[in-house]
Amino acid sequence: MSSFLKLFENKGDVEAQQFTALVLGVATLIIILLKMKLTRYPNLTKSFSSFPVLSTRVVASGGARPIVFITLGVSTKELPTGAHVKTRTVVDGKEVMRAYTPTKFTEGVCELMIRVYEEGPMSNYLYKLEKGDRVEMMGPTGLHRYGPTPGLFKNGKKEMRCRKIGMLAGGTGVTPMLQIMNSVLTNKSDATEIELVVFNTSAKDVMMYERLTQMADESKGQFKITFVVSKAVTADERKQLGGREYEVLSMRNMGKADILAKLGLKGEGAGPGEEVICMCGPDQFCKKIKGELKGMDNVLCW
Numbered sequence: 001m002s003s004f005l006k007l008f009e010n011k012g013d014v015e016a017q018q019f020t021a022l023v024l025g026v027a028t029l030i031i032i033l034l035k036m037k038l039t040r041y042p043n044l045t046k047s048f049s050s051f052p053v054l055s056t057r058v059v060a061s062g063g064a065r066p067i068v069f070i071t072l073g074v075s076t077k078e079l080p081t082g083a084h085v086k087t088r089t090v091v092d093g094k095e096v097m098r099a100y101t102p103t104k105f106t107e108g109v110c111e112l113m114i115r116v117y118e119e120g121p122m123s124n125y126l127y128k129l130e131k132g133d134r135v136e137m138m139g140p141t142g143l144h145r146y147g148p149t150p151g152l153f154k155n156g157k158k159e160m161r162c163r164k165i166g167m168l169a170g171g172t173g174v175t176p177m178l179q180i181m182n183s184v185l186t187n188k189s190d191a192t193e194i195e196l197v198v199f200n201t202s203a204k205d206v207m208m209y210e211r212l213t214q215m216a217d218e219s220k221g222q223f224k225i226t227f228v229v230s231k232a233v234t235a236d237e238r239k240q241l242g243g244r245e246y247e248v249l250s251m252r253n254m255g256k257a258d259i260l261a262k263l264g265l266k267g268e269g270a271g272p273g274e275e276v277i278c279m280c281g282p283d284q285f286c287k288k289i290k291g292e293l294k295g296m297d298n299v300l301c302w
């Protein structure tokens, strides 16, 4: 230290200042580089890695099924459109793995929106997470992909083209649909039309209402949406929910013609490369639709 100070004594003022500035500059650079290295999150890979929880936000805790948004730190830049991720944990000694479609996936941030089921091991595990905890996740998973060519879906090696996408989403099944809509509506050269029908038990269960209606309003007719609920909406509920419009209908009572009419699709009457139907939702919901649309080769289920 004394020899370091002596160096200053022996140098002129200007030289000493230049030397100090250089030392400080190098030290700052080392701190920045160290910080970048320390805050670099893991990449998403085909095997499980643990990702830090950056924040959590519960958006509806009044009902039986709260919804929680969890933001995880991840360094991978983007998830291919149509792909999802898998989370893993152990509950009561048993390994549990579930699929989720991030509502946001950009460099540094992966946002999951999770509906919490009373009896659900994974959703309850995720609901209880706090900032600083870590989650095991892998991906991209799933076979379906959309784009970047407008209107082009890939299902493994099979390709499907369309000018209009009919989407059927049951409850949380809206997230894979949202991902495709984002891809279409943010790409100026993609004129593919989208008609989405969202099914929920009650009006309170509808997820992402504001975001979806805003996207439809801003799309100038390219994206249309209908909200369907199986339980009648009471006057009180309608008031609480800001007077929103819902159709009261159950997938259980819908046949092929009803489904196609709701989606504004021609079905078998459509020409090749005209229409694709996408669906995601609870098993019973998808089973019913697959049964009704049996024989159609332009149907994709997430």
Ligand SMILES: Cc1cc2nc3c(=O)[nH]c(=O)nc-3n(C[C@H](O)[C@H](O)[C@H](O)COP(=O)(O)OP(=O)(O)OC[C@H]3O[C@@H](n4cnc5c(N)ncnc54)[C@H](O)[C@@H]3O)c2cc1C
Residues within 6 Å of the ligand: 084, 096, 098, 099, 100, 101, 102, 112, 113, 114, 115, 116, 117, 118, 119, 120, 121, 122, 123, 124, 171, 172, 173, 175, 176, 280, 281, 282, 302
């Ligand atoms: C491609 C894909 C993407 C998905 N994306 C999301 C997403 O973004 N957000 C999200 O919250 N979920 C999503 N899911 C569902 C998710 O994978 C889990 O199934 C869900 O979180 C429940 O897991 P769990 O372990 O808590 O409950 P589970 O053990 O699977 O189910 C426990 C009980 O909860 C009830 N339950 C479970 N799922 C449903 C349902 N969908 N509708 C009605 N009741 C149900 C049933 O009573 C069931 O017996 C997606 C599924 C797939 C296939």
